[in-house]
Amino acid sequence: MSPRLPRRIASIGLIIVTLSCVAAGAELDDVQRRGELVWAADQEGGGPHVFPDPADPRRISGFEVELTELIAGELGVKGRFLQGQWDRLPLLLGQSADCVINGIELTPERRRDYSCSRPYFGYALQLLGRRGAAPASFAELADPGPSGPWRVGVLTGSAAEMEMRARSVRGEVQVEVIGYDGTLDSLEQLQSGVLDAAVMDDCIFAFYADRYAKLRAVDRPFAGGFYTVLTSKATPGLAAAIDAALGTLITDGRLKALYDRWDLAGRQQMLILRDAAEVPPASQRTLVELIRQTLPLLLSSAGMTIVLACASFPIAIAIGLAVAIGRLHGPVWLAPFLTGYVEVLRGTPLMLQLYAIFFLLPKVGLVLPALLAAILGLALNYSAYESEIYRAGLKAVPLGQFEAALSLGLSKWQALRHVLVPQAVRIVMPPVTSDFIALFKDTSVCSAITVIELTKRYSVLALSTGRIVELAVVTALLYLCMSWPLALVSRWFEARLERPAGTTP
Amino acid sequence: MIQVESLTKHRSGVPVLDAVSMAGEEGGVTALVGPSGSGKSTLLRCLNGLDCFEAGAVSIAGHRLAPGSNPGGVLEALRRDVGMVFQQFNLFPHLSVLDNVTLAPRTVLKTPAAEARSRAVDLLDRVGLKSFAAARPATLSGGQQQRVAIARALAMQPRVMLFDEPTSALDPKMTAEVLDVIVDLAKAGQTMVVVTHDHGFAKRAATWVVELAAGKVARQGTAAEML
Known part of the structure; x- marks a missing residue:
């Protein structure tokens, strides 16, 4: 028997024990007693959500930073930021984070596994390309590009990745989907010619468009959905309080004002949120x-x-x-x-x-x-x-x-x-x-x-x-x-x- | 065959060899004797360029070494004709006994494998170790290892063989079996230079004896005169 084997078995056991502790989270009264709401996000995800403040990179900026301050204020506490890797943020719930607020798309799977708040933002998925280069339209993706399948960059674990993979599996698009850990990685790779296209939430490209002068939006957005605040299913009180806080922010106009300040079309967002459809939870597979x-x-x-x-x-x-x-x-x-x-x-x-x-x-x-x-x-x-x-x-x-x-x-x-x-x-x-x-x-x-x-x-x-x-x-x-x-x-x-x-x- | 002229070498400012001159004739056996630290081994290592010297010259088997470091080509050509046997045997532990003997003919002389092998078996037979051809050096006794080392050097058919205290690391019984091989070589007319403490052996095999003391030639003469 390899001398490494027992150690490996031990570490698997440790993972299982750690994961089974996920259920123990901080309920609303714990949060209020502590006086702070710990929220997890990834600065590498970038703007306009959460990103280092250009004037002082030790501080973070973004519309979700201000949104969290408003929610925490409604709960009578302060917000405390916790850095995590974007596609693994939900794993922090119940361990070190009370909630995740970072452009998390509302999906059936997330509804099944976590407690999802009412939507707070409507996003749309945008195809991006280089100026003067193919593809010139979304429809062009239906056939392979000049040198095989189109190489399309996405943020790993994002709705953009799931959407493009699903369309690729259904044969609607001839693409090779390439996942990156940071949003800006795919913009960089697209600009330097490694990728043929990228797909991301339209608000992200709008925020960075000036920095990537060679890039352009291809066609109108082709899909969309909502951002939600994730909490652990073990903390229903906290989930309800966050839901209520969001409701207050929507009705008293503070959310619209926040979006207007960030140039995120506050009026339009309020209309989208008013009609937000309920997403059913996914079924559990055997x-x-x-x-x-x-x-x-x-x-x-x-x-x-x-x-x-x-x-x-x-x-x-x-x-x-x-x-x-x-x-x-x-x-x-x-x-x-x-x-x-x-x-x-x-x-x-x-x-x-x-x-x-x-x-x-x-x-x-x-x-x-x-x-x-x-x-x-x-x-x-x-x-x-x-x-x-x-x-x-x-x-x-x-x-x-x-x-x-x-x-x-x-x-x-x-x-x-x-x-x-x-x-x-x-x-x-x-x-x-x-x-x-x-x-x-x-x-x-x-x-x-x-x-x-x-x-x-x-x-x-x-x-x-x-x-x-x-x-x-x-x-x-x-x-x-x-x-x-x-x-x-x-x-x-x-x-x-x-x-x-x-x-x- | 061997001509050493005013060889001088210092180590950290101290003279190790001080204007040493000596000669060795073809087919002769020269014994280098003297107390420890007298410079015998250094002189021997200068003869095949393992050590370099500051002044003087060495001529051996038709090759000539100048003071300072000599070009690789000169050294390689010289060493093809001048074999060396070390006090600590220095057999290659990762190779079998047979491969130890065939390595140099195959890589340096490009002898075909079959020919190198059959010559190596003959040489191992000559030193009484034919049955150990496939063994690893580590499984052999010291005396056996030294006899393999002699066979390995002979495989290059050297014109001169150098021995650096070949029996100092051996007990008396093993010493005898190695000396017998060397004496046989001497009888067969192999030109040799042997650094030794063993006056009995020198008397038995040497045609010329050079005694060094403190880096200088103290005396030299025939074995009968010297010992």
């Missing part, structure tokens, strides 16, 4: 149905995890070994550059390197597909660690080995290739193996640049279906199915290297 529907997606994402790890690690090892040899045995002038390479890649976060490859290279005209960018990023980052391991391994081979090889007439490079490196590889096998397992897990960072691997797929599915615990178990089992054989393979490899190479009887 476990078998759930697994039948999600397993193919989880399996294909597990495949992506394997592809990322298995494609990037050999490259990391090759670069790492070359760097280590260059530092120890290369020309004197080369060593400082290689040291710099290692320190920069080791000293900066992998996430930042992925961002640089994916978002900055297109600005200088080098557009890499997300998968290639992810493999390159992982390979470069890990090459720094591998080079340090191999450097230690090469130094651990006794000097006498090098001298013996040289005195047989081998050149320095022949001595390295036939004598030093093979021995160093054997010495560093255990740390390299554990690095491979670390890389295997680090692949989840690639979701930041739209590559959907297993962890990201789990997160998306868990939130959209509300079946957090069941899917966590399925996902954990998939990870085990992958890492166990990997551990066996690496142990077999280690054992094979223990024997003398190329032995001839």
Whole structure:
């Protein structure tokens, strides 16, 4: 049994225990006794909802910041902001947040899993494109673009993503939907030509339109819905109080005034909210149905995890070994550059390197597909660690080995290739193996640049279906199915290297 | 065959070799003797360029080493003709005994695998270790390892063999089995330079003895004169 297995089982247990505590939330009287309403939102989601104040980035600004102050005021408390990642905000309910107010669209699934307030804003989904480039209309998406399906960017977990995926599944549009963690990411990628189009709430594009002069709205909005305040189902008193507060704000005109101040067409919003339709909650699927529907997606994402790890690690090892040899045995002038390479890649976060490859290279005209960018990023980052391991391994081979090889007439490079490196590889096998397992897990960072691997797929599915615990178990089992054989393979490899190479009887 | 002229080398300002001159003739066995720290091993390592020197010159097996660091090509060509056996054997632990012996002929001389293998088996037979061809060096005794090291150096058919205290790490029984191999080589006319503390061996095998003291040649002469 792998020594990691018990730890892995323990961490699955911890997740389940944590998730089952979600039910315990702060009720209205707790909130009032505490004197503050903790509301969760993501500043990365951007304007006009919640974003860092340009005049003082330590403060947050946005129409939802002011809305929350009004709601909290009605409850007789103050609002306290809690930063979270947008697609995971609902998970904070009942743990550290009392409510989520951040452009959360009212959907049947959310009505089933959480307590949703009456609508406070009507949004419309807008297709965006580059000026002078296809698509020129929404109808054009019905057929593939000049180079295959249209590449359309969306905010992960948003109504825009669900709408486009649903239309794609129904065959109404020929698109590849690419999910980003931040709203502005898809605008950036659209402007630099990586995407053909983007879909988002119209108010967001209206807010940022000046910054993206090359971009334009394509056609009129094609779908829409409402924003709602989420609370835990365990706090009905708080939900009722927020509903009542919103009702007061609508009738006494303060909500209209707020929207007018933010240039969000207050009068029109009030008309939309007056006619807000009730959304029925979604039905609960059976476990078998759930697994039948999600397993193919989880399996294909597990495949992506394997592809990322298995494609990037050999490259990391090759670069790492070359760097280590260059530092120890290369020309004197080369060593400082290689040291710099290692320190920069080791000293900066992998996430930042992925961002640089994916978002900055297109600005200088080098557009890499997300998968290639992810493999390159992982390979470069890990090459720094591998080079340090191999450097230690090469130094651990006794000097006498090098001298013996040289005195047989081998050149320095022949001595390295036939004598030093093979021995160093054997010495560093255990740390390299554990690095491979670390890389295997680090692949989840690639979701930041739209590559959907297993962890990201789990997160998306868990939130959209509300079946957090069941899917966590399925996902954990998939990870085990992958890492166990990997551990066996690496142990077999280690054992094979223990024997003398190329032995001839 | 071997000509050393006024070889001088310092280590942290202290002379290790001080204007050492000596010669060794073809087919002869030169023994380098003297107390520890007298410079015998350093002199030996200068003969195949593992150590460099500041002044003087070395001519060996038709190659010439100049003061300072010599180009890789010069060193590689010299070492093809000058084999070396170390005190600590330095066998390659990741290779089998046979592969230890065939590595250099195959990579340096580009000898075909089958030919290198059959020559290696002959050499292992000559040092009495034919049956250990597939074994790993770590499973052999010290004396056996040193005999493999000798076979490994002989595989390059060197014109000169250098031995750096080849039996110092061995107990008396293993010493005897290694010395027997070296004496056999001497009888077969192999030119050799041997750093040794063992005067009995020097008397038995050496044609010329050079005694070093504090980096200088104290005396030199035939084994009969010196010992």
